[in-house]
Amino acid sequence: MIQSSTNSRKALLVIDMQKGSFTSKTPRFDTEGVVDRINQLAALFRQQGHAVIFIQHDGSSANEFVPNSEDWELLDGLQVEQTDLLVSKYVNDVFYRSELQAVLAEQKADELFMTGCATDFCVESTIQSALAKDYNITVVADGHTTGERPHLTAEQVIEHYNWVWQNMIPTKGKIEVANFKSIVQPIEN
Template sequence: MDAIVIVDMQVGLLEGAPKHDLGGVIDRINALTAMVRREGGTVIWIRHCGKPGDSFERGGRGWAFLPELSRCQDDLLVEKSLNDPYVGTRLKEMLEGLAPHRVLIAGWATDFCVDATVRSTVSCGHNVVVVQDGHTLADRPHLDAPAVIAHHNWIWSNLITDRSITVLPADVLLAG
């Protein structure tokens, strides 16, 4: 049984510069969450709760999940206030209780919250699969979004860990 963790796919990410391949990322997340549910796994949505006045302020417009996402009543939810969804939340205990064979990770933003999630998940003793084309961000001042995504996919593929960490495109995961 797998679990999939979807990081910060909220309306607030629409502010600012466009996010790389956002429509494609949403489509792949929807396909993967459907697959995980169909196979008896668990979908965990991470929601960032920002400070008053920011784009992700609790209860504000940006705090809501993107309406294009296919969410289900039985999915789990973790609310966080930092990049790392393990800090100050029950994510570690949730995953320990589920004991998934592997944890798939996708979402926004590649270089901040997705990176923190990948590293903490493998550090907590889980086999991790990063969805290679399932995370996004906007261009950064020094690198365009595709370069940042490629860089992080390469880093994650080469981390030294006690557990497995792989980076696979959604179509490979969907093909089984």
Template sequence: MGKALLIIDMQAKPFVWKNYGGKSLYQEERLLEQTKCLIDQARMRNSPVFYILFTEQEGSLRSENQPLWQVHEQIAPLEQESLIIKYHADSFLESELHSQLQDYGIDALVMCGIQTEYCVDTTVKSAYSHGYHVELVTDCHSTYDSDGLTAEQIINHHNSILEPFATLVHSSEVQF
């Protein structure tokens, strides 16, 4: 069996939201740099890379093939890499993710992405429920400050509560 990299919702919108009255993504440059390193490592080891794309209904700026829907240009997929369209926080729900992972013989997942308390959290738990060994890259997922907590507090909290569902690894410890 094998291991794959899952990049959750690292599309244009979360990175530009601050330009349209929204909040800034916590440590976005570091997130992009570390994700790029994970992608490079996975590719060097011939491990599959799966890009999960949160998709809204047609007519939205985040509908399929719209500018804000695209993967961030710094971590753009190669033509042969899998793009998984999803409509829910759970990357497995009503998507092709599980069947494609099975086609590749994948039983272990390295996960990174956006947004820590929503899609990352839900996908980690769902992957665990689907029988995958999950490695959550603790310094390679991000979110925004909420009204009550800083993004850093949210990330640290989720790293601690996801431990029963995933092995917590630092980006420097990931091996494909």
């Protein structure tokens, strides 16, 4: 599924997988599994010459996730290579007043694979924004995570949003939700 036609370039977005979002006070569902799947996808994207983009929240204005602080750093388990791209964001939607769209244009990427944290905040708002910008989107169903919410478990939140995204009506592009195995299986055969 990651195989690219000559007209399509893909980018893997890894949203907010930062130490400050994964603390004992903010546990996330299946963190190790999500990190492992992101690492494997990133390796495949690099192998095939597609962009891997790590997005980090810069909350300097709220004195949170300040660049170069421990909270701002990416999780130790993530495998980041020198060829990967880094983009700062300032609100839930990664596209809002960030360099993301320019980076995607430079990479000629029109298909985005979405992963990261938190399902119901930054991942969700970025997907909505990407749809409005006519990108083709593949949400990695088991490649995003969140924490418990007052009325839903983290697993229920993830299941709910995967359902929402599967049933969205895209503008010009497409949106699909696929689990990790179905994305990498065609490559392994």
